[in-house]
Structure formats: C-alpha cells, structure tokens
Amino acid sequence: MTYRLTLSPEAAAAKAGFSKASAYRIEGDLRLPSQKKAPRGRRRSDPLVPYWDAEIVPILKAAPGIRVIGVLDELRRRHPDLNPNIRRTLERRINAWRALNGPEQDVIFRQEHEPGRLGLSDFTDTSPLGIAIAGEALDHRLYHFRLAFSGFEHAHVVLGGESFVALAEGLQNALWALGGVPREHRSDSLSAAFRNLAADAREDLTQRYAALMGHYGMAPTRNNAGIAHENGSIESAHGHLKRALEDALLLRGTRDFISLDAYRAFVDEIVGRRNANLAKRIALEKEALAPLPKGRTTDFEEKVIPVTSSGGFILRRVFYTVPSRLIGHRLRVRIFDDRLECFLGVTPVGTLRRGRPVSENHGGHVVDYRHVIHALRRKPMALVNLVYRDQLFPRAAYKRLFETLREHGDDRRACKVTVELLALAHERACEAELAEAIATALDAGRLPDLAALRDRFRPEAASIPSVAVKLAPLDVYDELASVSIVSAHSNLGGAA
Incomplete structure (x- = not known):
C-alpha cells in the first residue's frame, strides 16, 4: 500500500511481490481478511430471552450492587427448571448491560506529588504474618509512615490499638529517623482513636493532635472516612511492605523471635533495605524538608494513680x-503503647510492660513475682485462690510444679514449696536455671527436692584471704617528730 501511493497497481504489486490479480482484488476491497469475516451467529437459542427484559433488568435496576450469582439464585428460585449452566452467559450479559446502562462509578484521580510536601500515616494489621515471641503468638499491628514523593518508609510495631499515643510515638520516630519534616501530614482521621469516646475525650484528642502538628510545623490533613483510596499513597504500600516481610520470614525459616526487640530490629532491617533502593529520591526530597525542632514533644499520656494495699x-x-x-503513695504514670514509666514525684521508680484486658468482661494482670514474694512467703496459702496466680509464675515450669503438687492432695505443701522456690529464684537470680531443674525432675516423674535445690543454687563459699599487717614500732614516730623539729629550726635560721 505504500508503493501504491506513487505507483500504478501493476508496478506496486510487482515491487511488493504480488500478482496483478491480487493487486486488483485489493483495489476492489481495502478491508483486511479478518475484517471480511461475517460475525458468527448463535449456535443455540438464547436461554435468557424469556427472562431478560421481564425479570433480570428490573432486578439490576432495583439493586445495582447485586452479584451475578445472586441474580441466578433468584431466577432459579422463581423457575426451578432453569438450567444452572447459564451462569457464564448471564455474567457476560450483565457485565455488558452494566457497561452501557449501569450507574456511574467513582474515578480515582492520580496525583503528582512534589518533594517535601506530603507525609502519610496509617496503621495496618499484621496478624496474617503469624509472628511469635518466645513461642507465644504476638497480637500486634504496624504503624506505617511514608513520604508521597520519594517513598521513604518507617514502620513501628504497635502492641495496642490505633491510639494517639501509638501515632505520636511512631510519627516522631519516623521524622527523627528521616531528619526532616514535610509540610503536610495526612491520616485517616484517627477514627480508631475516636471510636466510642465521649465528646470531651474526642476534643482532648483533637487538641493533642493539633499540638503535635504545631510542634513540628506540619499542616494536618485527612481523607474522608471510609474512603481508603484517598490515602492510596500509603494504603498500597501496606501490601508491598507486608509482602516484603513475608518473603523475609520465609527465608528466615521461622516466625518465632527470642524477644520483641529482636522482632523490631527485623522490621527495621527490612524497611531499611526498601529505603536503600530509593536512596536517590530520598536524598532529593530531604533537601525540600523543613528542619526538625529542637526536641521531641510528648508521645505519652500521663495519669496519677494511688498504689493500693494489694501491692499495685x-x-x-x-x-x-x-x-x-x-503502697500508700501516688505514682505519676506515663502511658506508652508498649510500656508504663512510673515516677514518685520526679524520681523514676520503674518501667512496666503495658498490659491489655483479656476481654470486655475480664481485666488483665501484669505481675512481677519479685514485687510480692517477700509477703507471699509469710502467707503462702494465699497462693491457692490468688486472683492473679497464673500470671505470678514467671515460667511454665513453676506453674506445672504447683499443679503437680496439688494433684497429690496437699495444698499446703504445694503452696509452701512453690513459694520457697520462687523466693530462691529471686534471691539467687537463677530463675531460668531453676525452672530447667524443676522441669527435668517433673519429666523424670519425681518431685523436686527443695533442700537439694537450695544447696545447688547457694552462693559458692569463697575463702577469706589471709592479710598480714605488719605494725611499725612506736619509737619510729619519735624519730619522725625529732626530724620535723630540726627541719623547722633550720628553716627559721635561713629566714633570719
């Protein structure tokens, strides 16, 4: 056809390697061979003809969101003799009808992001990863921060819910790791933090969030509630991050970590690798970020709580x-996502692991046996019905021993032996080794010998070194005195 623009049909056909007959045939009909085929007609009658206009279209207009299987089930309910094999035909017809007559759909408008303008925060559920800490399943989620332009990411393991404390801690960690501040911060309206709160509590959270944004000089923005794609720059990144974590866990060979810190280091490593792939874009965006303030702001809640006679x-x-x-004092408690920091006035008195209620009807317990063991030794029988007895045992071996002793029918002996072994673990700092010895004895079918264990874990006797002190004779002091007097007279004569 290119030759035909300047040459005759015979010459164009000769140059293209066609015969003259082919040239004149093409001249007579310029359509391609595929365009000359007549559409294939139906090979069987349309099974939907009796129902389409009378029943199916009214269903689609009355319930635009109904699934095809729902329409088919309704048709078969009305017409039991209808062949169920029409499902594919029904799907094609309904999809074609919706394309021409269906409701208008929402349109996603792709955005162009400039460096240093927008940072986004969100929480994502990571329970499908199946993470365990020392053999126990970890119920957690990730706080996820991302810059829209460069794709810089930061992830923070959150043990509780989507609270303001978790947002404040995770966001500040991200900004200080980044080394700068974007002009805007977008979130999902902190809907999880506001849920089921009274009006005063919601107002308090709003003021605290505004104060956090003001401290870093960021303009707070938020997407419409329930419209996830408006936060798409981070919603889609959730899936990529979790798939990267899943791949790394498969290569690691186990999802069990020795501690929470080890798991957090693992997450930081994976996020660091992803950021390394974007080093050039991140470096470009850092130049457009605002500087950090002089220090962090509050990322905790604070309560003043009395310590009761129950020892907590x-x-x-x-x-x-x-x-x-x-007991009897009032502690100032700083509430973080994963811990409590306790102060008596301004003096720190300890850090406790953050606990969670078991359910809506049952509270939780965070118990350290070292805090109460001295009192429990004086009243060991209190262990039988202690409300937090199961949480008191630091390791499974101690609980197993207590239950085994109770099976022998002597609660008094069970309490006495268990409490004394807990006291031994505390006094000799041998909790893990003692638990292993108890488990070994129980596995062998015998009860641990308290006296033998005390002897085994007692302090090693250290020999007292022999120190020989040689006393100087007293007349030496007289000689020193006489030398001092002669020296003084000599100094006076020199001065005269």
Missing part, C-alpha cells in the same frame, strides 16, 4: 504490681 494499681482495667514499699 489498676489502670484501664489492668492490675500492675509494684514494689510494696510504694
């Missing part, structure tokens, strides 16, 4: 033990 305090339906000498 209750905070948000969770009982925490503290050293008994604090």
Whole structure:
C-alpha cells in the first residue's frame, strides 16, 4: 500500500511481490481478511430471552450492587427448571448491560506529588504474618509512615490499638529517623482513636493532635472516612511492605523471635533495605524538608494513680504490681503503647510492660513475682485462690510444679514449696536455671527436692584471704617528730 501511493497497481504489486490479480482484488476491497469475516451467529437459542427484559433488568435496576450469582439464585428460585449452566452467559450479559446502562462509578484521580510536601500515616494489621515471641503468638499491628514523593518508609510495631499515643510515638520516630519534616501530614482521621469516646475525650484528642502538628510545623490533613483510596499513597504500600516481610520470614525459616526487640530490629532491617533502593529520591526530597525542632514533644499520656494495699494499681482495667514499699503513695504514670514509666514525684521508680484486658468482661494482670514474694512467703496459702496466680509464675515450669503438687492432695505443701522456690529464684537470680531443674525432675516423674535445690543454687563459699599487717614500732614516730623539729629550726635560721 505504500508503493501504491506513487505507483500504478501493476508496478506496486510487482515491487511488493504480488500478482496483478491480487493487486486488483485489493483495489476492489481495502478491508483486511479478518475484517471480511461475517460475525458468527448463535449456535443455540438464547436461554435468557424469556427472562431478560421481564425479570433480570428490573432486578439490576432495583439493586445495582447485586452479584451475578445472586441474580441466578433468584431466577432459579422463581423457575426451578432453569438450567444452572447459564451462569457464564448471564455474567457476560450483565457485565455488558452494566457497561452501557449501569450507574456511574467513582474515578480515582492520580496525583503528582512534589518533594517535601506530603507525609502519610496509617496503621495496618499484621496478624496474617503469624509472628511469635518466645513461642507465644504476638497480637500486634504496624504503624506505617511514608513520604508521597520519594517513598521513604518507617514502620513501628504497635502492641495496642490505633491510639494517639501509638501515632505520636511512631510519627516522631519516623521524622527523627528521616531528619526532616514535610509540610503536610495526612491520616485517616484517627477514627480508631475516636471510636466510642465521649465528646470531651474526642476534643482532648483533637487538641493533642493539633499540638503535635504545631510542634513540628506540619499542616494536618485527612481523607474522608471510609474512603481508603484517598490515602492510596500509603494504603498500597501496606501490601508491598507486608509482602516484603513475608518473603523475609520465609527465608528466615521461622516466625518465632527470642524477644520483641529482636522482632523490631527485623522490621527495621527490612524497611531499611526498601529505603536503600530509593536512596536517590530520598536524598532529593530531604533537601525540600523543613528542619526538625529542637526536641521531641510528648508521645505519652500521663495519669496519677494511688498504689493500693494489694501491692499495685489498676489502670484501664489492668492490675500492675509494684514494689510494696510504694503502697500508700501516688505514682505519676506515663502511658506508652508498649510500656508504663512510673515516677514518685520526679524520681523514676520503674518501667512496666503495658498490659491489655483479656476481654470486655475480664481485666488483665501484669505481675512481677519479685514485687510480692517477700509477703507471699509469710502467707503462702494465699497462693491457692490468688486472683492473679497464673500470671505470678514467671515460667511454665513453676506453674506445672504447683499443679503437680496439688494433684497429690496437699495444698499446703504445694503452696509452701512453690513459694520457697520462687523466693530462691529471686534471691539467687537463677530463675531460668531453676525452672530447667524443676522441669527435668517433673519429666523424670519425681518431685523436686527443695533442700537439694537450695544447696545447688547457694552462693559458692569463697575463702577469706589471709592479710598480714605488719605494725611499725612506736619509737619510729619519735624519730619522725625529732626530724620535723630540726627541719623547722633550720628553716627559721635561713629566714633570719
């Protein structure tokens, strides 16, 4: 056809390697061979003809979101003799009808992001990863921060819900790791933090969030509630990050970590690798970021709580033990996502693991046996019906021993032996080794010997060194005195 623009049909055909007959045939009909085929007609009658206009279209207009299988089920309910093999035909016809007559759909408008303008925060559920800490499943989620232009990411393991404390801590960690501040911060309206709160509490959270944004000089923005794609620059990144974590876990060969810190280091490593692939864009965006303030702002809540005669305090339906000498005092408790920092006035007195209620009807317990073991030794029978007895045992071997002793029918002996072994673990700092010895004895079918264990874990006797002190004779002091007097007279004569 290119030759035909300047040559005759015969010459163009000769140059293209066609015969003259082919040239004149093409001249007569310029359509391609595929365009000359007549559409294939139906090979069987349309099974939907009796129902389409009378029943199917009214269903689609009345319920635009109904699934095809729902329409088919309704048709078969009305017409039991209808062949179920029409499903594919029905799907094609309904899809074609919706393309021409269906409701208008929402349109996603792709955005162009400039460096240093927008940072986004969101929480994502990571329970499908199946993470365990020392053999126990970890119920957690990730706080996820991302810059829209460069794709810089930061992830923070969150043990509780989507709270302001978790947002404040994770966001500040991200900004200080980044070394700068974007002009805007977008979130999903902190809907999880506001849920089921009274009006005063919502107002308090709003003011705290505004103060956090003001401290860093960021303009707070938020997407419409329930419209996930408006936060698409981070919503889609959730899936990429979790797939990267899943791949790394498969290569690691196990999802069990020795500690929470080890798991957090693992997440930081994966996020660091992803950021390394974007080093050039991140470096370009850093130049457009605003500088950090002089220091961080508050990323915790604070409560003043009295320590009761039970040797602890209750905070948000969770009982925490503290050293008994604090009974009667009021502690100032800073509430973080994963820990509580306790102060007596301005003096720090300890850090406790953050606990969670077991359910809506049952609270939780965070118990350290070291806080109460001295009192429990004086009243060992209190162990039988202690409300937090199961949480008191630091390791499974101690609980197993207590239950085994009770099976022998002597609660008094069970309490006495268990409490004494806990005291031994505390006094000799041998909790893990003692638990292993107890488990070994129980596995062998015998009860641990308390006297033998005390002897085994007693302090090693250290020999007292022999120190020989040689006393100087007293007349030496007289000689020193006489030398001092002669020296003084000599100095006076020189001065004269």
